Amino acid sequence: MADISSFEDFALNRQLLNAVADAGYETPTAIQQQSIPLILAGHDVLGIAQTGTGKTAAYLLPILMKVKYAQGQHPRALILAPTRELAMQIDESITALARHTDLRHAVVYGGLGPKTQIERIQRGIDILVATPGRLLDIYRKGELVLKELKTLVLDEADKMMDMGFMPQIRRMLEIIPRKRQNLLFSATMPDRVIRLSEEFLEFPLRVEVAPQSSTAVMVNQVLYEVPNFKTKINLLSMLLQDEAVFQRVIVFTRTREIANNIFKFLARKVVSEESIRVIHANKGQNTRINAMEAFKEGNVRVLVATDVAARGIDVSLVSHVVNFDVPLIYEDYVHRIGRTGRANHTGEAVTFVTEAEAYHVEKIEKIIRMTIPRQPLPPELPVEKTTFTESQEMARTIDEQRRKDDPTFQGAFHEKKNPLKQAKPTGNGRKPPPGGARRPTGGKPDARKTTGHARSRKR
Numbered sequence: 001m002a003d004i005s006s007f008e009d010f011a012l013n014r015q016l017l018n019a020v021a022d023a024g025y026e027t028p029t030a031i032q033q034q035s036i037p038l039i040l041a042g043h044d045v046l047g048i049a050q051t052g053t054g055k056t057a058a059y060l061l062p063i064l065m066k067v068k069y070a071q072g073q074h075p076r077a078l079i080l081a082p083t084r085e086l087a088m089q090i091d092e093s094i095t096a097l098a099r100h101t102d103l104r105h106a107v108v109y110g111g112l113g114p115k116t117q118i119e120r121i122q123r124g125i126d127i128l129v130a131t132p133g134r135l136l137d138i139y140r141k142g143e144l145v146l147k148e149l150k151t152l153v154l155d156e157a158d159k160m161m162d163m164g165f166m167p168q169i170r171r172m173l174e175i176i177p178r179k180r181q182n183l184l185f186s187a188t189m190p191d192r193v194i195r196l197s198e199e200f201l202e203f204p205l206r207v208e209v210a211p212q213s214s215t216a217v218m219v220n221q222v223l224y225e226v227p228n229f230k231t232k233i234n235l236l237s238m239l240l241q242d243e244a245v246f247q248r249v250i251v252f253t254r255t256r257e258i259a260n261n262i263f264k265f266l267a268r269k270v271v272s273e274e275s276i277r278v279i280h281a282n283k284g285q286n287t288r289i290n291a292m293e294a295f296k297e298g299n300v301r302v303l304v305a306t307d308v309a310a311r312g313i314d315v316s317l318v319s320h321v322v323n324f325d326v327p328l329i330y331e332d333y334v335h336r337i338g339r340t341g342r343a344n345h346t347g348e349a350v351t352f353v354t355e356a357e358a359y360h361v362e363k364i365e366k367i368i369r370m371t372i373p374r375q376p377l378p379p380e381l382p383v384e385k386t387t388f389t390e391s392q393e394m395a396r397t398i399d400e401q402r403r404k405d406d407p408t409f410q411g412a413f414h415e416k417k418n419p420l421k422q423a424k425p426t427g428n429g430r431k432p433p434p435g436g437a438r439r440p441t442g443g444k445p446d447a448r449k450t451t452g453h454a455r456s457r458k459r
């Protein structure tokens with residue numbers, strides 16, 4: 001498969017490309033590179049990809065391209081998802097990616113009365129996202145016309161099978177037009193899903209995001225559980241002070257802001273200005289090339305980078321990769337740590353994880369098929385107290401993650417504004433988080449006040 005480095009390389013229209021840019025997607029992920037051209041060409045596709053690979057946009061973009069603009073009354077694309085939470089997320093992705101179009105979409109799921117959902121459908125829609133049970137309920141009431149359907153997606157098919165939705169899906173297949181494009185996405189391929197795909201897909205083309213465990217095994221990996229953002233800064237500063245060990249280091253961050261802030265702080269306080277550079281997509285091409293050259297030649301010891309900027313860097317002799325945060329595109333973890341240990345040199349990948357990021361580590365560990373060894377924090381590390389805002393954000397993030405995996409989870413975090421997310425005043429057995437996570441767009445790191453809470457570290 002050709003390496004498609006830009007969304008501009010796909011036959012997508014300007015409205016969609018602008019929405020992709022607004023979403024901050026710079027490079028298509030592997031599953032997007034493989035699936036988008038096939039779906040656009042009208043093939044049935046069997047996609048094997050986990051959450052976190054960018055699979056949602058991989059099928060939504062070509063669907064949006066095909067459905068194109070508002071037309072008629074009845075849905076032309078239907079996306080089935082096992083849980084309310086996933087259905088809502090898919091619908092949110094449609095809102096984001098279709099923002100420059102006039103496309104109308106709705107999401108229907110159980111757990112609340114169907115009246116509002118039916119009203120929405122009756123106003124006319126182009127794309128419908130649904131959980132199987134609720135979809136059939138509404139269909140049986142005679143409130144949904146499915147004869148215009150051209151594309152059907154089953155997302156997280158393995159989970160749908162696990163949740164016992166097979167009878168509803170069979171029933172669905174009987175009532176929708178035979179001539180249509182089918183897409184099936186699943187994280188795993190147990191027998192039940194293989195059988196479903198045989199029933200459901202016609203001459204499917206298979207795309208798969210291969211778990212690249214081999215790279216991961218080559219590299220010595222460690223993981224530090226760190227309570228909050230400021231302590232991460234302290235830990236990074238402490239590690240970098242050991243010049244004999246941390247000889248040539250790439251520090252990865254999820255966002256440009258964090259990359260910039262870390263760079264500024266380290267250059268001011270920790271390493272000499274000449275020995276550190278930052279690269280991200282906002283930096284000009286020349287600046288990036290210069291920084292990379294200087295790093296390769298060994299004139300620069302520390303390179304702070306975002307994932308996109310660092311793609312394609314082939315630097316042997318990198319002694320350490322530091323993941324300042326856990327990547328949300330899980331393949332990026334493999335890409336990141338693949339920078340070290342190249343060409344038979346041993347390298348080490350160090351990952352900093354807050355409690356709110358542990359969820360993503362679990363998923364990454366599934367992909368690389370190993371548990372990343374935990375390392376205790378150095379005893380002399382100044383451990384900062386987690387601010388109130390950070391712990392609030394962290395609690396909210398953890399609740400969202402729980403809900404993703406268990407749609408019946410009510411949440412322990414009280415959020416007043418959004419009634420859908422409102423917590424019940426019951427205990428869920430979840431202990432309050434000891435630390436705080438910071439949103440990727442967080443403020444300035446400032447580790448100047450390394451006040452002593454040194455022994456308050458968790459676990």
Ligand code: AMP
Pocket residue numbers: 024025026027028029032050051052053054055056057328329
């Ligand atoms: P998914 O696997 O579809 O659940 O997507 C995981 C996350 O990656 C979501 O937060 C998406 O918004 C984000 N995402 C999807 N595609 C890209 C991309 N090409 N670049 C950066 N982020 C992306």
